[in-house]
Amino acid sequence: MSVLIVAEHDNAGLKPATLNTVTAAGQVGGDIVLLIAGTDCAAAAAAAAKVAGVAKVLVADAPEYATMLAENLAPLIVKLAPDYSHILAPATTFGKNLLPRAAALLDVQQISDISGIVDADTFVRPIYAGNAEATVKSGDAIKVVTIRATAFDPAPEDGGSAATETVEGTGDSGLSTFVGQELTKSERPELTTAGIVISGGRGMQSGENFAMLERIADKLGAAVGASRAAVDAGFVPNDYQVGQTGKVVAPELYIAIGISGAIQHLAGMKDSKVIVAINKDEEAPIFQVADYGLVADLFQAVPELEKELG
């Protein structure tokens, strides 16, 4: 058995979810091989070789992989697949975009966003916004699986000394081109890996009011998130969204401000270690999952919280 991980990276280094995927691969068993496909990606490959538990790093350094287009990457995965029993990627927008395309070309039914591994063929995954948990067994020769990063600890970034091997690129598909990106600029930690997350909901009433949460985030070294209601209302961009159709987070501390706690939101944060809810509605479902609940008007409580934190 051997596991191929399609690493998410930015050519300069690995994205954090790749490390959680390495841990999941370790639970599957067998040799762990990391694929770094990119352009001028030697630094990312060097980082991959150091990750504890990685046996080998495959480097496909070619112009067609510069912007991680699924149309170009999927054929590379298909070319490498016959040597592996499992192909894994993190269930980030990178993995979600790419892996099903490769799975279909391999005629494999992918298993998405797994939160547990029973054995090499059998996986646990949340369905219905996490309101049910399915255990499924794959009958396909190759298992293609995406990993819910919050369900697995990150593998240590150091301690490994994997050999590096070069693989040829598969060329440009000619189907798609990268035009540009507009990334949210933030000095704060990334939402999915932050130790503390403070999120606002519809109760925030406006985008400007999120500045209150940002000030607290800066004091705590936290990331700022939002419920879908706040995104729908246009208060904050979609990449803030925590929930079934947004990001899944599991920080040490999750602070929900003015969030009612719809099941779709709970799906994205209920595995947090400690949950705090501040909401003026005593009946809000968020209080059913909160370790500490404060029934209060957020416009009074949040400035007070800022002051208390010093």
Add this chain to the structure above:
Amino acid sequence: MKVLVPIKRVIDANVKVRVKADKSGVELTNVKMAMNPFCEIGVEEAVRMKEAGTASEIVVVSAGGAQSQETIRTALAMGADRGIVIQSDVALEPLGVAKLLKAVVEKESAELVILGKQAIDGDNNQTGQMLAALLGWAQGTFVSKIAIEDGVLKATREVDGGLETVALKMPCVLTVDLRLNQPRYASLPNIMKAKKKQIDTLSPEDLGVDVTPRLTVVQVVEPASRKAGVKVASVAELVDKLKNEAKVI
């Protein structure tokens, strides 16, 4: 341009899902069903394209039980032109659905396929990408903005760090995210009109597709539930508990 919009019938997003006692799945009997919310966004986008003169015909397709007809009627009432039900008694997986859709795309000579990015039942987020792969077409996933110019479709995608724009050669497959548009409610006259629109029924056999499941469901259970904690009386008490009891700040 002919646009194909695959749609799925799922448990209504507002219904509390219950796991069956025998752990074989979730309870679907006597549960309110609705069109998957992301599919509604896909239908809406196609209807807007038709209103703008970009789309010439909108065909909606749904695979599943006979009741998928109802979901198709909803899409027809929103403005789609006709429907196709692919009736299957076998529980369908995304790969099987993608194969069925490929056959329909080829039969219909569709030039653009718009799907929801994920269905809120299985939360798989696979079908659109798989369909694009099987057709050998470009894919624009998690799309929040679309512009078509000179045979190239520019799609703005919701990615983890923000937004990304890609240019796709047409024909192509799109999967839509929630900020693309706000779906309309069907008006009563349009609901009446939709009753007269054509719906064809096909089977996987008609399309020559093997939909035998690849996965076995071992069990479906309720997740470990979280217990409600305590209510605190003040912000000061909250901060004290976080510092000294939970020790998280």
